[in-house]
Amino acid sequence: MPSSPLQWSKRSLTAQAMGHVDPVTKGVVMPIHVSTTYIRDEDNAYSSGFIYGRPDNATTREAEGVLAMLEDADAGALLFSSGMAAATAVFQALNPGDHVVASKVMYWALRHWLMSEATRWGLSVDFVETDDLDALRRAILPGRTKLVWVETPSNPLWTITDIAGAAEIAHAAGARLAVDSTTASPFHTRPLSLGADIVMHAATKVLNGHSDVVAGVLAGAKADEFWGQVVTIRKGQGAILGPFEAYLLMRGLRTLHLRAGAQARSAMDLAERLSAHPKIARVLYPGLPQHPGHDVAARQMENGFGYMLSVQVSDGEAAAIRTAARVRLWKRATSLGGVESLIEHRASIEGPGTPCPPDLLRLSTGIEDVEDLFGDLDAALRSA
Numbered sequence: 435m436p437s438s439p440l441q442w443s444k445r446s447l448t449a450q451a452m453g454h455v456d457p458v459t460k461g462v463v464m465p466i467h468v469s470t471t472y473i474r475d476e477d478n479a480y481s482s483g484f485i486y487g488r489p490d491n492a493t494t495r496e497a498e499g500v501l502a503m504l505e506d507a508d509a510g511a512l513l514f515s516s517g518m519a520a521a522t523a524v525f526q527a528l529n530p531g532d533h534v535v536a537s538k539v540m541y542w543a544l545r546h547w548l549m550s551e552a553t554r555w556g557l558s559v560d561f562v563e564t565d566d567l568d569a570l571r572r573a574i575l576p577g578r579t580k581l582v583w584v585e586t587p588s589n590p591l592w593t594i595t596d597i598a599g600a601a602e603i604a605h606a607a608g609a610r611l612a613v614d615s616t617t618a619s620p621f622h623t624r625p626l627s628l629g630a631d632i633v634m635h636a637a638t639k640v641l642n643g644h645s646d647v648v649a650g651v652l653a654g655a656k657a658d659e660f661w662g663q664v665v666t667i668r669k670g671q672g673a674i675l676g677p678f679e680a681y682l683l684m685r686g687l688r689t690l691h692l693r694a695g696a697q698a699r700s701a702m703d704l705a706e707r708l709s710a711h712p713k714i715a716r717v718l719y720p721g722l723p724q725h726p727g728h729d730v731a732a733r734q735m736e737n738g739f740g741y742m743l744s745v746q747v748s749d750g751e752a753a754a755i756r757t758a759a760r761v762r763l764w765k766r767a768t769s770l771g772g773v774e775s776l777i778e779h780r781a782s783i784e785g786p787g788t789p790c791p792p793d794l795l796r797l798s799t800g801i802e803d804v805e806d807l808f809g810d811l812d813a814a815l816r817s818a
């Protein structure tokens with residue numbers, strides 16, 4: 435790589451992990467740094483910058499560099515041991531008494547944490563339909579609201595929030611905007627360039643892409659006091675991603691553009707074909723013109739509309755569960771973003787109180803042959 439690698443596209447830089455080579459062997463893949471401690475110099479300094487394994491690790495830092503580049507994050511990126519560890523660090527950087535506005539339709543485990551643990555922490559959280567910017571504006575408590583948290587497209591209805599609009603509302607009230615961009619990934623959306631202050635991903639999903647690492651990441655627009663607090667929290671709580679997982683994540687990330695592109699093309703194809711299917715009442719996918727968030731999605735997403743879609747089965751909940759039971763190629767499992775396609779009856783896992791319709795099946799599109807994916811689903815729907 436030339437001395438200024440930033441002249442290359444994000445795709446090129448990601449494929450080569452920013453062009454780093456091992457300075458000792460000239461290997462094109464960096465070694466995995468497993469040491470938990472580092473030698474102090476004779477003059478008592480730590481000239482390498484590394485002291486101990488809980489605040490920092492060179493392998494983790496390598497993947498963070500690629501993620502910061504992908505998100506145009508001036509403050510850099512921080513890897514955590516899970517998506518939840520990353521998300522909750524943002525809320526823990528707030529003070530007791532602070533008010534938070536969050537998307538009503540969002541990742542279930544985080545919504546649950548906000549309703550229980552965040553409340554015990556002293557935060558007050560209001561959930562609103564953030565796809566409606568007027569509703570978001572009305573939910574802001576002047577002087578008290580310190581954070582707006584949106585997920586877009588959001589689980590499992592793929593509701594779209596206008597990131598630039600939400601940023602304007604948050605900033606006018608002196609609050610920050612954080613975006614859970616897991617299902618968009620930097621391949622489709624870069625929230626920081628639309629005005630968000632922090633972007634979060636469950637790197638467990640499409641960033642790693644192979645269903646074999648649990649990881650989370652935060653990327654920050656500005657290295658301000660709040661970001662410093664998040665860094666302190668990761669260090670203090672010991673939530674850093676380990677070097678082996680960071681290596682696997684880096685290996686997965688190299689093919690992000692190829693995987694995410696193929697997955698989005700297949701998801702669009704499936705959404706169109708399932709829209710015309712006699713056993714499907716409704717397809718939820720932001721790429722379809724009839725999706726309520728389509729216009730905003732078309733503005734703020736690029737390279738397609740992501741790998742996630744949901745369908746509502748015409749014959750209701752029991753038929754939806756039977757369909758999930760009868761597929762053979764689709765894997766019946768939770769999670770999303772891997773190279774293998776997954777199907778899930780979402781209401782069953784979310785349990786009582788879920789806003790998820792009972793007849794809904796969530797589909798995470800992988801990289802298999804789309805004809806096989808459609809054929810398998812079609813056969814299961816017709817026999818259910």
Ligand SMILES: *Cc1c(COP(=O)(O)O)cnc(C)c1O
Pocket residue numbers: 516517518519541544585589614616617636637638639648649650770
């Ligand atoms: C999976 C997921 C999370 C949580 O990530 P974990 O790595 O499972 O902790 C958060 N948000 C979204 C949108 C997710 O899909």
